[in-house]
Amino acid sequence: MFGIKIMKKQEPSLWGSCFLFVGAVALSLGISGFLLGMRGNSPVGGIALLFKGAFGSRWALEDSLIKTIPIFLCSLGVAVTFRLQIWNIGAEGQFALGAVGATWLPLQFPGLPTALMLPGMLLIAMFTGGIWGMIPAVLKNRIRANEIIVTLMFNYLGTLFLEYLVYGPWKDPVSFGFPMTKQFSSNAVVGMIGHTRVNWGIVLCFLFGLAVWVFLRYSRLGFELKASGENVKAAKYAGLPYERLVILVMVFSGAMAGCAGFLEASANLNRLQPSIMVGYGYTAIVVAWLAQLNPLYIGIASYLLAGLKVGVENIQLELGVPAAFGGLMEGLILLTVLAGAFFTKYRISIRRKT
Amino acid sequence: MNVDILLPLMAAAVQSGTPILYATLGEILTEKSGVLNLGVEGMMMVGALGGFLAAHYTGSPFLGFLTAGLFGALVAVIHGSVCLVFQGNQVVSGLALTILGTNLANYLGTPHVGRAAPGFHSVVIPYLAEIPLLGPVLFRQDLLVYISYFMPILAWLFLKYTRWGLGLRAVGENPDAGSAAGLGALGYRWAGILTGGFLVGLGGGYLSLAYTHLWTNGLSAGRGWIAVALVIFAFWRPGRAVVGAYLFGGVMAFQLRLQATGTNLPSSLLLMLPYGLTVLVLVFSSWRGRGTEAPAMLGVNMEPMD
Numbered sequence: 001m002f003g004i005k006i007m008k009k010q011e012p013s014l015w016g017s018c019f020l021f022v023g024a025v026a027l028s029l030g031i032s033g034f035l036l037g038m039r040g041n042s043p044v045g046g047i048a049l050l051f052k053g054a055f056g057s058r059w060a061l062e063d064s065l066i067k068t069i070p071i072f073l074c075s076l077g078v079a080v081t082f083r084l085q086i087w088n089i090g091a092e093g094q095f096a097l098g099a100v101g102a103t104w105l106p107l108q109f110p111g112l113p114t115a116l117m118l119p120g121m122l123l124i125a126m127f128t129g130g131i132w133g134m135i136p137a138v139l140k141n142r143i144r145a146n147e148i149i150v151t152l153m154f155n156y157l158g159t160l161f162l163e164y165l166v167y168g169p170w171k172d173p174v175s176f177g178f179p180m181t182k183q184f185s186s187n188a189v190v191g192m193i194g195h196t197r198v199n200w201g202i203v204l205c206f207l208f209g210l211a212v213w214v215f216l217r218y219s220r221l222g223f224e225l226k227a228s229g230e231n232v233k234a235a236k237y238a239g240l241p242y243e244r245l246v247i248l249v250m251v252f253s254g255a256m257a258g259c260a261g262f263l264e265a266s267a268n269l270n271r272l273q274p275s276i277m278v279g280y281g282y283t284a285i286v287v288a289w290l291a292q293l294n295p296l297y298i299g300i301a302s303y304l305l306a307g308l309k310v311g312v313e314n315i316q317l318e319l320g321v322p323a324a325f326g327g328l329m330e331g332l333i334l335l336t337v338l339a340g341a342f343f344t345k346y347r348i349s350i351r352r353k354t
Numbered sequence: 355m356n357v358d359i360l361l362p363l364m365a366a367a368v369q370s371g372t373p374i375l376y377a378t379l380g381e382i383l384t385e386k387s388g389v390l391n392l393g394v395e396g397m398m399m400v401g402a403l404g405g406f407l408a409a410h411y412t413g414s415p416f417l418g419f420l421t422a423g424l425f426g427a428l429v430a431v432i433h434g435s436v437c438l439v440f441q442g443n444q445v446v447s448g449l450a451l452t453i454l455g456t457n458l459a460n461y462l463g464t465p466h467v468g469r470a471a472p473g474f475h476s477v478v479i480p481y482l483a484e485i486p487l488l489g490p491v492l493f494r495q496d497l498l499v500y501i502s503y504f505m506p507i508l509a510w511l512f513l514k515y516t517r518w519g520l521g522l523r524a525v526g527e528n529p530d531a532g533s534a535a536g537l538g539a540l541g542y543r544w545a546g547i548l549t550g551g552f553l554v555g556l557g558g559g560y561l562s563l564a565y566t567h568l569w570t571n572g573l574s575a576g577r578g579w580i581a582v583a584l585v586i587f588a589f590w591r592p593g594r595a596v597v598g599a600y601l602f603g604g605v606m607a608f609q610l611r612l613q614a615t616g617t618n619l620p621s622s623l624l625l626m627l628p629y630g631l632t633v634l635v636l637v638f639s640s641w642r643g644r645g646t647e648a649p650a651m652l653g654v655n656m657e658p659m660d
Contacts, residue, residue: 087445145640149583156576156629164622282453289446324460331454335432338442338450
């Protein structure tokens with residue numbers, strides 16, 4: 001008889017992680033290709049078209065970079081909450097509230113100069129997004145309300161609130177019935193860098209990413225955050241300010257998602273409309289976990305998943321593949337990576353039983 | 355409000371509460387074994403699609419309903435593999451399952467949007483339907499609603515009085531204690547995941563086979579998440595799940611009625627009702643129960659040993 005022996009490894013190996021990631025993506029691509037085949041598309045051709053659409057031209061690379069910005073910001077916030085073992089899945093709703101907050105300023109005061117307008121929009125967006133993150137945190141601290149469910153419900157509520165505004169009080173009277181606000185005047189639009197189509201928001205990504213990295217690595221509070229995340233009970237016992245940390249990470253996460261909402265409304269759509277909600281907040285969760293909650297890796301993973309979204313748009317256009325194909329691939333990649341991580345953490349040996 | 359309006363509304367509450375009831379009971383069984391499966395929304399969607407396709411192609415609604423359950427269990431196998439075999443994080447696995455399940459159902463269902471399937475229609479139960487008040491509300495429903503009346507009782511009897519139910523609960527509280535009896539800790543957790551997935555799938559099947567009778571993408575619209583919240587509201591007890599499910603069914607039915615009567619309230623605000631209520635219910639039950647009723651080992655993986 002043979003038996004399987006499973007032992008915990010001392011340290012997870014870096015090469016193992018890379019190998020695992022590639023393997024997981026390959027497996028997910030295989031299954032996705034099979035699902036394309038079920039529709040009667042060529043699996044290999046479809047996947048090739050997806051990659052071509054995502055990374056095959058300057059236009060495509062720019063498109064991927066444009067989508068990287070909101071995904072990165074949402075994911076950065078989500079990752080910080082995950083570090084504390086706070087399962088914030090509310091980036092989607094915080095993003096919506098940020099977009100709403102940012103839109104309020106140019107609708108209310110269209111004449112503000114750019115130097116006041118853009119910083120004002122950013123701050124309001126971070127504030128409204130932050131509030132939307134803070135309420136679940138307060139509920140968790142005060143009465144231990146499950147943050148997973150509250151943040152998820154806040155996604156539905158936030159998205160519906162945005163829809164209420166653009167279908168109702170904020171609707172442009174000359175939009176021929178389309179649910180959208182008036183177009184922002186140029187003083188409320190974040191510009192593009194040089195001759196690219198990529199907006200200046202990417203600078204914010206660098207700044208916030210760097211700030212989080214420094215915070216986690218060098219600050220006392222960052223250390224306390226990591227320690228509390230490792231073991232909540234021990235942290236509370238040791239007198240670490242756990243509840244304040246919960247508020248802090250949730251407000252930060254909301255502010256980041258809110259900032260993403262501001263950039264999407266201002267730079268990409270130039271107005272608020274329901275199509276702003278494309279699920280960046282959910283993609284952010286996938287990205288945060290793939291990147292092992294590390295700010296630098298989040299940058300890389302955001303770009304890859306942004307590319308996936310662009311690629312899926314391409315095969316949607318060319319092959320008529322349903323939009324859900326993208327989310328399906330995201331789910332597959334996350335599941336395979338999650339399962340595969342086993343092999344970097346444990347050593348498996350087969351030996352003869354006596 | 356007079357009886358002519360109230361009774362149909364209560365009957366509609368029972369109908370729209372039924373899929374949530376199936377799903378909540380399923381998640382209770384899973385969580386009792388110590389496994390947190392946040393993939394309810396995904397399992398429900400895949401169950402709904404599986405049930406629809408089976409009924410559409412075979413012409414048998416019964417086969418459809420059964421298939422819905424099997425598809426729910428099939429998706430749950432993924433969660434079991436990731437968490438029980440590969441020691442993956444239960445929260446993240448469940449979220450991934452929701453992302454995968456909802457999108458998979460929408461992807462495979464897109465060509466079928468708007469197509470009809472043979473489903474279940476209301477069957478008036480003689481004599482019982484004549485009882486004043488209760489009759490019109492409870493006994494002029496479809497067969498799947500009648501089946502659902504027995505489910506909480508069965509779940510309660512199973513958990514409380516059978517050896518396997520006892521083992522399941524023991525594993526949720528302490529895997530070491532549970533492993534001594536019957537199936538072994540791992541076996542009980544698998545059983546909890548699979549039966550839970552099956553019931554959640556049935557809830558999805560109810561949506562496509564009895565609620566709409568046709569396929570639309572995004573059919574479950576957050577009902578899976580409401581079920582996850584109701585498990586907490588119910589303090590993991592099948593009996594209380596009934597109250598929660600019909601409460602939400604009532605709100606959903608009420609909101610549909612309001613929209614149909616052409617009220618001035620915008621539909622986006624009306625659609626907020628069930629989600630807002632979920633938060634309120636959760637706040638209320640967390641404040642009352644302080645979460646102490648949760649199985650002690652909920653969400654905690656068992657380290658593999660040789």
